[in-house]
Amino acid sequence: MDADLMGNLSAVPDFDSPPLDEVVVGVQFATPLSYSTVYANAVWQLYREEFPIVTEHPQLNPHFEVFGGNPEPRFEFGFGQPPLRNRLWFISEDDSHLIQFQDDRLLLNWRNRANGTPYPRHEKTQRTFAEYLKRLDALFKSEFNQGILINQAEVSYINIIPVQSLAEMGDWLRFTPPPAFEIEGVNSVFGEVVRNDMHKPVARLTCETHSVTSPGGKQNAFRLTLSYRGAPSQDSVDSAMEFISSGRTRIVKRFCDITTESAQLSWGRN
Amino acid sequence: MTISANLNSAFQNSKTTSVYNVHRGEGFRAYRTIVTAYNSVWCRNLEARFNELTSLPRGWDGYNGIPVSFTCARFAANLLERIFIDGVSEPSLVPGCDGTLQIEWHKNLFDIEIDVLGANNVIAMRFDHQTSREETLELQNDFSVLVTWIEELASERAPLATATP
Numbered sequence: 001m002d003a004d005l006m007g008n009l010s011a012v013p014d015f016d017s018p019p020l021d022e023v024v025v026g027v028q029f030a031t032p033l034s035y036s037t038v039y040a041n042a043v044w045q046l047y048r049e050e051f052p053i054v055t056e057h058p059q060l061n062p063h064f065e066v067f068g069g070n071p072e073p074r075f076e077f078g079f080g081q082p083p084l085r086n087r088l089w090f091i092s093e094d095d096s097h098l099i100q101f102q103d104d105r106l107l108l109n110w111r112n113r114a115n116g117t118p119y120p121r122h123e124k125t126q127r128t129f130a131e132y133l134k135r136l137d138a139l140f141k142s143e144f145n146q147g148i149l150i151n152q153a154e155v156s157y158i159n160i161i162p163v164q165s166l167a168e169m170g171d172w173l174r175f176t177p178p179p180a181f182e183i184e185g186v187n188s189v190f191g192e193v194v195r196n197d198m199h200k201p202v203a204r205l206t207c208e209t210h211s212v213t214s215p216g217g218k219q220n221a222f223r224l225t226l227s228y229r230g231a232p233s234q235d236s237v238d239s240a241m242e243f244i245s246s247g248r249t250r251i252v253k254r255f256c257d258i259t260t261e262s263a264q265l266s267w268g269r270n
Numbered sequence: 271m272t273i274s275a276n277l278n279s280a281f282q283n284s285k286t287t288s289v290y291n292v293h294r295g296e297g298f299r300a301y302r303t304i305v306t307a308y309n310s311v312w313c314r315n316l317e318a319r320f321n322e323l324t325s326l327p328r329g330w331d332g333y334n335g336i337p338v339s340f341t342c343a344r345f346a347a348n349l350l351e352r353i354f355i356d357g358v359s360e361p362s363l364v365p366g367c368d369g370t371l372q373i374e375w376h377k378n379l380f381d382i383e384i385d386v387l388g389a390n391n392v393i394a395m396r397f398d399h400q401t402s403r404e405e406t407l408e409l410q411n412d413f414s415v416l417v418t419w420i421e422e423l424a425s426e427r428a429p430l431a432t433a434t435p
Contacts, residue, residue: 003310024274028389030389061344062340062341062344063347064345064348064390064411066348066352066411066412066413067412068412068414068415068416069352069413069416070310070352070353070354098275100273100275104341109276112276124306151390154273156273158274158276172390201411202431204384231390231410231411250434
């Protein structure tokens with residue numbers, strides 16, 4: 001991986017109180033041929049001490065970032081038999097962290113909770129996720145004679161920016177509609193292709209902005225989601241973690257590009 | 271469907287347009303948005319074939335053949351959406367006995383075969399009957415060169431000269 005893609009963590013701005021609502025790091029991998037639902041309990045045992053609560057959810061469909069040709073397709077395919085297995089959430093006691101596991105995914109979420117663990121910062125989150133991945137890798141090696149073969153990695157930062165009125169958009173975000181507009185709602189998505197020094201596409205950074213409201217419509221806010229997804233250069237855990245680290249660097253830099261200086265000051269930019 | 275899991279987020283979209291989003295506020299109505307919107311005629315026409323290939327019975331080839339893996343099929347569908355050019359007929363889809371998938375065109379004096387061996391693992395071969403030139407490429411997730419191949423597949427070409435007795 002080239003130096004720029006690796007990123008320089010020391011060059012990344014830091015915030016005392018960023019408007020973070022949720023952070024997700026994760027990987028997608030090839031399902032081991034002999035995997036079946038009976039192994040799900042063995043997977044939970046890997047994390048049970050830290051994540052004692054289990055809930056079940058519908059499976060996420062496979063997702064691949066591919067490049068060249070037509071713009072990114074937006075679709076859901078309906079072919080194939082219905083998924084045989086579910087996605088499991090292993091949830092921490094304080095509800096702030098959870099692991100999402102299904103036969104081809106492992107994700108770690110941190111969620112903003114009133115009485116939950118404060119955001120532990122990226123470096124710790126990344127170390128923790130690497131440790132969780134290595135546990136799963138070891139289980140796969142012992143049960144399936146093959147470690148995790150990662151085909152996609154991702155990192156997402158989801159921010160909530162409360163505002164009195166959507167007309168304040170320009171105070172927080174650099175891209176705004178003309179001031180004469182009476183804004184009823186905001187929904188914008190833009191993506192950019194990230195290339196390495198050989199000009200080869202390696203990832204896609206997506207920025208989504210939606211206007212949101214609290215229950216009862218008392219509080220307006222913007223939800224600003226930045227996601228970095230793609231295939232790591234190799235299918236190993238280390239390569240995936242490198243990819244996630246570089247993604248986080250790019251997300252923070254892009255966050256600074258699209259938010260105003262006054263907004264960054266209010267979040268305690270260092 | 272989303273990877274977001276913040277059920278307790280106090281904020282909800284005023285309008286949902288994203289394909290993958292699931293937003294559920296604690297104590298509030300849960301809703302899910304799944305949009306089916308094919309971009310290309312190819313994938314629309316190939317939906318039944320994808321369905322057939324991912325549902326093949328084990329031993330379908332008379333030996334130990336397994337159905338096309340959902341991962342290969344999804345990746346192939348993503349690839350096809352990327353390289354779709356209006357006016358070119360959809361390719362043939364041929365299953366591999368090991369769960370892989372081959373995408374084929376044989377037209378305009380070209381043979382194009384794209385082997386989807388897995389996610390980010392593609393081998394593409396093109397044989398030009400006019401020049402007897404064969405190209406083989408190993409591809410991961412950048413299919414720009416295949417767009418060129420499909421454009422040339424669609425272009426007007428002089429017929430192959432036949433030998434006169």
